[in-house]
Structures are given as C-alpha cells and as structure tokens.
Amino acid sequence: MSNDEKRYDGSETDIKFVKRCCDIDPYDDDPNVLRAELSCGHVTAPQTLTDYCRIQLEQGKPELICPKCKQQWSYIEVRKLAKLTPEEHQNFEENLAKNAARKMVDIKNVSILPSHLLSSHVLKVG
Numbered sequence: 001m002s003n004d005e006k007r008y009d010g011s012e013t014d015i016k017f018v019k020r021c022c023d024i025d026p027y028d029d030d031p032n033v034l035r036a037e038l039s040c041g042h043v044t045a046p047q048t049l050t051d052y053c054r055i056q057l058e059q060g061k062p063e064l065i066c067p068k069c070k071q072q073w074s075y076i077e078v079r080k081l082a083k084l085t086p087e088e089h090q091n092f093e094e095n096l097a098k099n100a101a102r103k104m105v106d107i108k109n110v111s112i113l114p115s116h117l118l119s120s121h122v123l124k125v126g
C-alpha cells in the first residue's frame, strides 16, 4: 500500500514547503520528500499528518493538537496540509463533531458539581 502514500508534488498553493525531516514521525526522514511547515512551525508530510490526526480522532479528541508543542491545528489547515480525500473530509468532520459533542456533555456533567460547591462556598465567605 506504500504506493498509495500521499505526497506533495510542489504544485499545492498556500503551503510552506520545507526540506526538513518530519517532526511528527521520526522515521519519516527521506530527504527527497517534500514536506510542509505547519502553523506551529513543525514539519510533516501529508500521509503522516493524515495518520496522526485519524488516530487522535479515533481516541476521541475533539481537537487536532501538535504532538510536539501541543498547539492546536485548525481543521482547515489539516485538511489542506494532509491533502484529505473527500472520504477523509467526511470522516474527519464527523469525528470532530462527534468528539466535540461528547466533550460538551462531559463539561456539562462536571460543571454541575463544582458550580454547586462554588455557590455554597461563596455564601460562606460572603
């Protein structure tokens, strides 16, 4: 399946190409492969970025975060730099929405207790 691996061909617009080894996958160090610089300054190839982000989403992450510096990547950026296929667009968007919804439910459930405790605390102090 390695023939199916995504590559930049250099014709992509709005991508900052660099000739550095991949920061996300240390084994991705072929010097002849075009890589792109992410908004956070780290370097990736499209296949690495696709695989990494898919794993994040499968783990239930509502955001796509750089493993190196923990900066959040926008979905628009990932879609462009990972050269997502239409199927991957759909898959990523569904998972992002699903994970974000799940996170909101978590926050809601958690916030019931602290706000209750907080108000009784405020009453005591006041």
Ligand SMILES: [Zn+2]
Pocket: 040, 041, 042, 066, 067, 068, 069, 070, 071
């Ligand atoms: Zn980074």
